[in-house]
Amino acid sequence: ICTVFPNALNLRPTVFPRDNVFTDMVKVLYKTDTPTNVLPSIHVFNSIGVSIAISHSNDLKKHRWIQISAYILAVLIILSTMFLKQHSVTDVIAAVTMACIIYPFVYVTADKKAPKL
Template identity: 40%
Template structure:
C-alpha cells in the first residue's frame, strides 16, 4: 500500500485523464441526440475513393493517443500536460461547436464487400452516427500527438521516429475521408482548430506575462 501511495503521489498528474470520462459522456450524449442542421460536403469529396483498408490507420489512432499520453506522462510532465490540454481543450471546443452548429455528413457508402476491413468499418458506422463531424476530432487529436512528439526534447532528436510520426499522421488524416467518416471540410476545420490550439499552447510565452505581473507588483511595493 505504501508503494502504491508513493506511485500515485509521484504520478498524480495522470488524474487529469479522468476528464476523458466527461468527454466520453458528452460524446455519447451528442451522438445520440444531435440532429444535423448543416451537412458537410465539398465537390472534392466525390473524387475521394472509399478505401476499406484505410480503416487500419483510422483505428491505430486509439493506440497512438494512448501510447503517447502514457509515454509523456512518465517521461515529461510538461509535454504531457500540453498534449492533454491540446486534446481535451480541442474536444471540448468541438462539443461547443456541435451544440451551436449541429452538423453531419451523408458520405457513407452502401457496403457490399465482406472482409475484415469492411466489417470493422460497419462496426464503426454502427457505433458512431454520421453527426458532429466538423471539425474532426480525429484530426485534432492526431495533430496534438504529432506536435507533442516533435516538441519533446528527447524524441525530437530521433529522426526515424519523427519521419514515422509524420507518415502516420498523414495516413490517419487521410483515413478519415477514405473510409467516409468525414468530409474534406471536416479535415480542413480540424487542421484550422489545431493551428489555433498550437499557437495558444506552444507559441504564446505565458511565462513573460507572469514575469511582467511580478515585476509590476514589485514596483508597486
C-alpha cells in the same frame, strides 16, 4: 463547436457491393462511430496535436524515427477518415484551421509566459 452547431454527414453507403472481412470491419466502424458532430474532425485535430507535441519534445528529438513515424501516422489517420467516409475535406480543413488557431496558445515561448519584472 458541435455543442453550439450540431452537424452530421451523409457520405456513407447503405449497400456494400462485396462481402468480406474488410467490409465487415467497415460496417462495425460505421455502427460504433456515427457520422454526427463531425465538423471539425477531432480525429484530425488530435493527430495534428500529437504530432506537434512529439516534435516539441526534447526527449523525443533524440529519436528522429519517432518524429517521422508520428508525421506519417498522422497523415494516414487523416486520409483514412476521409477514405472511410467518416469526414469530408471540409471537416479536415476546419480541424487544421482549429489546430493553427490553438497552436500559439499552447506553444508560446517561456519568455512570454513568464511575468515581466
